[in-house]
Amino acid sequence: MVPTAVSPHSFARSVITHLNDTTLPLSTPQPSQTAAAPLDSSLNHVPPATSDDLVQTINSLDTEIQTIKAQVYKKLLANYGAFSESFEYTLELKDKIDGLLERADNMTSRTTDPENGLRQTVMSALVEHHEISHRVQESNGIQEGLKHFSRVEDILSRYEAFMDSGKILQAGHCIQQAEQCSRMTDAIDQMLDDLIANAIHYQYPTDDTGIHYKVTISYDIKVPALALPRSSSNSTPGLIRWHELIRALTLLDVAQEKLRPLQKDLLNVFAFIHRNIFLNDYSSSEFNAEEFSSDTEILTHFLGRNIAKETCTMISKYYLSRVVPTDINGLREFSSIASAATHLEDELIALGFLTEADRDLRVFVENIDIHYTNNRRDTLLRQGRAVIMSEDFKTIQVKDLDKDDDLEKDGDAWGRIADIDTDVKESSISIKAKQLVDMILSTLHEAQSLSENASPHLYKATRSLIDLYRALMPVHHARALTNVPALAILFYNDCMYIARELEKIPARLEDGIPGMDEVQYDESIPALKSLARKWFNTQLQKQREELMQSLDGTGGFQDSSVDSNFGACERSMKQVVFVFKHLGKVWKSTLSPMTFYKSLGQLLDEVSKRVIKELEDLPDISEKESHKLATLCGLLFECEDQFDSAGALVEVAKGDTFDDEDPIHFFVPSWQKFQLLTDILELSFAEIMTRFRAGQLHLFEEGELSDLICAIFADTPLRKHNLEEIEQGHPVALSHHTH
Template identity: 75%
Template sequence: MTTAYSGMAPTAVSPHSFTRSVLAHLNSDKSQLPYAPPHPSQTTTAASLDSSPNGSPPATSDELAQTVAALDTEVQAIKAQVYKKLLANYGAFSESFEYTLELKDKIDGLLEQADNMASRTTDPENGLRQIVMTALVEHHEISHRVQENNSIMEGLEHFSRVGDILSQYEAFMDSGKILEAGHCIQQAAKTLAHPPNAGVASSHITRSLTDQCARMTEAIDQMLDDLIANAIHYQYPTDDINTQFKLTISYDIKVPPLALPRSNTDSAPGSIRWHALIRALTLLDVAQEKLRPLQKFLIRQVLQPLIEHHNDAVILIDNSTSYASATGTFLSLELNPGHGSGDLFRDVMSVFEFIHRNIFLSDYSSPEFNAKEFSSDTEILTYFLGHNIAKEACAMISKSYLSQAVPSDINGLRDFVSVASAATRLENELIALGFLTEADRELREFVENIDVHYTNNKRDTLLKQGRAVIMSEDFKTIQVKDLDKDDDLEKEDDGWGRIADIDTDVKESCISLKAKQLVDMILSTLHEAGSLSENASPHLYKATRSLIDLYRALMPVHHARTLTNVPALAILFYNDCMYIARELEKVPARLEDGIPGMDEVQYDDSIPALKTLARKWLDIQVQKQREELMESIDSAGGFRDSSVDIKFDACERSMKQVVLVFKHLGKAWKSTLSPLTFYKLLGQLLNEVSKRVIRELEKLNDISEKESHKLATLCGLLFECEDQFDSAGPLVEAAKGDAYDDEDPIHFFVPSWQKFQLLADILELSFAEIMTRFRAGQLHMFEEGELSDLICAIFADTPLRKHNLEEIGQGHPVALSHHAH
């Protein structure tokens, strides 16, 4: 046998020795066999353990020995069987073991060869790994140099192409082929923008060529500016030339010298035709920028003065020759007062036809270029330049012509039809030429809404005229009853459905012409609205409301000082507001059929606002007069010590001042206010005065006989105010009806006057006369306490006074108490 693998000791195996080793192994493992006999010591234990708990006898030793012998016999039989099987497979096992040893030898040889190969590969000097790494480095260096060479070749080819493109630039520029020169720069710039590699992109040559292209682009841009300057000439008005504005287009355009250095110094500039310049501007996409001055000139210096001064503007256009044979063309505008054509729309259209034909060359064709291609250029120019010009022109026509042509009266709307037709026709022609689109129908939209424009114009005119009336300082008056003579509604008994308010009725009063004029404006505007369309009529109605709002807002502000300081004008303003409100209440009756577009024409919110404004200023004026009257009474000093001459004179001046104010108010208000309103206002003020005098006299604690007579005299001065109410009897009778008892009218309007009269009498009567009147119920105007205080102040303390005071304290006679109320 060979030596064992992995350093194992040599071992000889024979069948007998293998058998012995197996048996020895089996003998050593007897204790682990399932049927091994127990140890004698264990037998006793087993016997003791197997003793039955119910008292059965334990097994004997002979029985146990027989059992062990039986088990040993079986074990030996099993061992014999195992041994036989091992002997039967021994040959196969031996062959497998020998084959394993052969495989071990072969593996050892292969491992030795692998060690040799690894040694040859990893050798730091001559190993295969070092050789391969060196070869890879050399290959990488060679590839890098090849790539650099390829990049250089690509860059040279790239720069060569750019150079070839730029080399054509100078020739094209010198010959005036501006479009081809522009294409050269565009192509060169495009090529430079797409370098073949990053090295070319960052190279100094690329930057230099890019800068050169930029300078050449600037040169082309300057060339275009120079060409346009040589082609288009603007003439503005001077003192020596009557022509106001003139535009001249040169069709043969001299090419200016090239500013950049040229390789061919013998080249000389040539000339180009107008269409070549136009095409260059279009294809280089700079037409809108370069021709903007032309656009502005046509709008501001031709179309604007033509539209704004169309009656004085004369348009002259050169249409004598065709473009092919012409060296140029012109358009001029002269302002000659009174010599315009009078046909604004035809003149404007002639300007656009000139632009389309002579500038955009819409109908020109020549072998020099493809007419079909150039037609697309014309469309571009028409849209980007002509579209702006046309929109500006239509906007100016709407603002400066059509707006001014909007009629100011209803008859003028029929005459506007011809203007509307001409405006629409102009717009249609501009659309046909391509200057406008269907979305640009500004003129048609204007004329189709002429009713609305008319109403807006009417509104502006109405407010302008109304404002002039409102701000006028003229306060001439007119009697309302004179105006009602011609008013059919007033001739009918409340035929217009109003609810008569006797307190605010202005039939018998005066109003200012302002109010009459404003009402006439409102009514005429409403009647005119009835003949308009449903879209326009409500606008005129709203205009009248705006006029009312303007009146309410402006009148109290602009005339505030006058209305505050002049009582007559304040009352006149009150009447005006009430009159306007009354006339607005009549509107539904005047317009029984209404106006188109509105179910009902009414001023339900404006009428109360006018009446509120009227009452506000009336209250302001009444309060101002009340304060003046109270100040006069204040100067009387409470009527104390009136028996002293100096004190009496002061009181007398005070009362005379009160009377003077009443007479002045009576004179100022009587001719303006309606009678009932006049007496009510005057009675309100006199009632305040009389109550104030009564309170002041009742405050006096001790009144001598002389002072009593003086006070009565002072009260007598105030009786002069009664004259203001002498003519009020019929009004009182009408107001009280059957309850009228031929009473003094002043008592109806001045409730405290009767008490004031009684007070004056009490100051003069004897104690007996006072008591007689008391017992007759004639002093019922005084409360018992008031009357007692007066008697205590006038008469000395006596048993009679005490008795009479006790009688007064018991109250007024019962029979007369009802009469007192």
Template identity: 75%
Template sequence: MAPAAVSPLSFTRSVIAHLSDIPLPLSPPQPSQTTVAPPDSSPNGSPPATADDLVQTVATLDMEIQTIKAQVYKKLLANYGAFTESFEYTFELKDKIDGLLEQADNMASRTTDPENGLRQTVMSALVEHHEISHKVQENNSIMEGLKHFSCVGDVLSQYEAYMDSGKILQAGHCIQQAAKTLARPPNAGVASSHITRSLTEQCARMTEAIDHMLDDLVANAIHYQYPTDDTNIQVKVTISYDIKVPLLALPRSSTDSAPGLIRWHALIRALTLLDVAQEKLRPLQKFLTQHVLQPLIEHYSDAAILIGHSTSYASAKETSLLLELNPGHGSGDIFRDVLIVFEFIHRNIFLNGYSGSEFNADEFSSDTEILTHVLGRNIAKEACTMLSKFYLSQAVPSDINGLRDFASIALAATRLENELIALGFLTEADRDLRAFVENIDVHYTNKKRNILLKQGRAVIMSEDFKTIQVKDLDKDDELEKDGDGWSQITETDTDVKESCISLKAKQLVDMILSTLHEAGSLNENASSHLYKATRSLIDLYRALMPVHHVRTLTNVPALAILFYNDCMYIARELEKVPARLENGIPGMDEVQYDDSIPALKTLARKWLDIQVQKQREELMQSIDGAGEFQDSSADINFDACERSMKQVVLVFKHLGKAWKPTLSPMTFYKVLGQLLNEVSKRVIKELEELTDISEKESHKLATLCGLLFECEDQFDSAGPIVEAAKGDAYDDEDPIHFFVPSWQKFQLLADILELSFAEIMTRFRAGQLHMFEEGELRDLICAIFADTPLRKHNLEEIEQGHPVALPHHAH
């Protein structure tokens, strides 16, 4: 389509039309934009423009505009030709673009046509290509699967032949190879296929069949003869070198195959390479441990070992080991016999050192090492444990001389351990026997401790309470002869020199001293163990004696006091230990029992207090029968009071008879005085609480008090004890007053009941009644004497307080 011609005039008009829309800088201002200055005014004060001036200005502007327009027209006319060419070329391009668009429309319609379009053709081709690729992939997977299953089948096809010929190792390798192949399927389809599952199950059954086959082969190879009830007990294990292969239990593809024989080394190699040797040979390990080594070690003096085997494995059919227990017919060398057993295991079972054409000795040596280290090490460690338990521990001596003789046993035990290490049964880290014999001092002290505690327990639990005088024991004691040689007991009431002890205490002290003296000849570790053993014996005594003999100690006063003496005696002898062992024992500068000694004394005082309290309760119950001494003038009441007082005296005499030969004098008088003091205080209190005492009743009460005076006889011999205790302060006083503080008051009370009022006041004025408080005297006088002016006067004097006591009456 040809472009339309453009005339210069039309083009000019077009340009002018466009230019007319553009404001020009020199155009005169629009009326709306022009501000006319008011007449007679100007910015500079000059006269305003006239109409002529404005017309002239407009004319000038028009001339300028016309000039500019002329110039524009000239420029436009000069470029008209180039613009025309460009405009025509634009129309040519438009025609070409329209042609291309038309071609594109034609191509799009041919592509998108639903029936014959190129797009539909391409899509159909792609679908067909995908279907073909999928079929090819399926075919490739099937081919890979067939190849995979073929490989598995080839491996499994050899299994039956290997099993029939007894080639368990090769059969096992077949199963292992098949299992590995099945575990790596070429694709997911093969992995999930029924054939794979079926083959996997078949491999599992074949593996189980190999396991059963191995069990049967081991059972056919190893024969056990267990002990019987015969006099000569025999235990035997036999190894058959030619082993019959059992029938294969799985379905067979060939009915012509028949089982054969395999040699022992082939079975051993199969067990080790299949990593089941420890499991399958565990019964052999158990038999050798429990039925051969254990009875051999426990009854070594009656045991004999016999080995039956050929010198050449190549020609041997079997080998055997026989243990015979015949009383008194053993070799007597336990370590040699144990070594014979392990040499038999190493040479005849593990085939160490054999070589021949049947197998490569270098390769088989690794199997021997595996069996020796895994299976043989377990047997060897258990054997060493049993040697320590049943032989070495029993061979530990119980005296110093035997400890020196133990050196030969230690040497033999170490030599056996060296041999087992050389054979490979043990490593350097397994030296239990050497560890035992090197610590023989500790084992010795442990045994001594056990013996000491066992013997001590027997002594403690014995019901024999035979006694012995301490002074008889001190006759032979050098420390007692030389009193400055050790720290003397300063508490006179705990001194047992003049007392009696049981043989139990002496035996326990002898055990402790002999053990300590023996500790002095041992090294530091052992000696400290023995020292601790003596402390354990003391602890055992403190814990067991009061529990095992609780009824005896509670119900028999003499034995309770004897137990008190025993504790004090043992404590005294323990205090002597540092002086007896001036150089101490190895590892200890001084042997002391600083905590055991106070514990023994505390235990002694506890049981003494228990016995004293028991006797006190019995005395108080006797006094209860007096009925608080009410109306003692009546015969029936007086009889009851008299029985009570006589019962008290009887108890005191019985205690004195039972305790005096046993207790030290000071302890005896103190304990007896404590009880009598409690009795006198109780009687004083009850008599002082009587509010009305007739003259007859007063005499009766005095008579009852006089019955208790028989208890004074128990203290007749206490004078020297009091004099020794008081020293320079001793004033030749009645010894009973030293041990029974309330006795003087009790005597005065008995006197008051019999004295006249005048005699009472005479004693008061002489300061002889200072034992009574003013209130006590007042109540007694009011109870005994009737209310008279004399009584009132004397009471007023008493209320003023006691006069100063005379020196010979002051206590």
């Protein structure tokens, strides 16, 4: 039986448990413990301890300690047997572990021994296996190489024989059978270049001869000597004819590359082929490549469908498409280029290389209007994008532009509805807007001289330019438009100006443009105006937040009679006035008058309404505080001068209802109430009631007026009587019949 192991921790826990066992016999309570109660209850009644008491207490403690020791020894003796068995079992385990460690050391030494170790043996075997594998691969490679060399040797012999006799086609087959032979490929490539060089001779004009450019093509082509080490010095090069050379080029798939020189004088080349190869007796409109009966048909199909047709395609793609005019004058001058292109195509059809169905050049030049509009559209958008992306925000007065505009001289000539709220006649715009409008108008005037198929494309290009402006302007200039109030307002004017000019286009183009019943921008105009209002309202909201943030410094005008609080309120109100006047200075030269006054009026109305509300919310206003508040309100009166020149506009806007009122009251609806509140803060109770009875305080609700009186004046029988009169409602007076 394996003895039960008792760990040191288990043994210690057992000892502590027995020490804490309350069942152990203990001696009588210690004197020190019994004496504790009297000490807690009444320290004054315990007599002092004597020496006998101390001796007795010490003896009791010794006895108790001896008893506890005896119990501990008893427990130790009781568990001694289990402890001994565990200790012996531990020794056995130690011996076994030592044996295992010794065996592990032996295995490690047998594995890592530098001479006889297992690791060294395995490494040696792997190296030997790698070397044997490499030798086997080399042997296999040599065998494959010998087989391949034998096959290539045979191909090379046949290749040289074909080349000596000028049989290029058969030599080409040899190349296809031995693609790995780069020398052969290089040789046949050089041979083809030499053959084409011998076949085509160019004569350039010089001052001495005075001849024109001329190309000469040889029908029988002399085969150049083969430049290979194995070639026979006694070999005699033969002759090759054009049809053999072309078939070789075709089979080797290098025709397009090798025949590029033929493109320099197309008509001479094709005339030569027609005269010397087809002998003027062959022509056909259609060929079936699967039913060729002769080399002539093969060559005609190749040259006609691949060389001639491909040449016309290249002319269309790489020449005509790049000389498409970019302006209307160039379009008129394109006729000479169109004539030359169609003449070339006519000649190729007459020679039989092309058919009527192959007229790519004529199709291109007949649709030059479409190509022009596509080119013009790309140019318009590219130039428009440069204008939009420009950081130049120079301004110009709209009224200066309208001086030369016949439609503006006769305001009703273009059937517009005059709207003083959105009229930009008296405002400023950026040069960008003027440039974009000029681009649109010039493009539409060009469209009037084009065909019905082309004109609508230019009209659509102008709409694309407007869409580009609406998409790019707010993104590329977002930071400037957000942080600079003047630029945001300028952008608003630009959008409104462009929209106004688009509205005038039907009147400018009375005859319209070909292919369209009416030229209108019914979708673009509302989109521009919506974009303008969006950014305008965003800027107004930003300025409103700045004014409200300045008013936050007043702290609701609480305790304004205290000097420190009054100073903070005064600084806040002056900041409001500064921001307001700065906006007036920046916007007045940019916005139209009506928009300018309405914008400032909206902001000042928000400020005055907040001040009124915060003053009405004050629960108690002392006499001193009332005068202080009136002084603070008086600071805002500096803003009134911004509206001094607005009387004429108010008269136009109100028409027959105009009664020579203060213009600020038209643009700032709460301003009159703000003025009355300032007066109330300074008036006596009797003066307030006099104005009330005259109907001059009708802008205040009865409750508002009662709360103000309760805050300003103490509770007296007179105040009670007057409040009862106010609660009965405002009297009807002539002074406010019209309000």
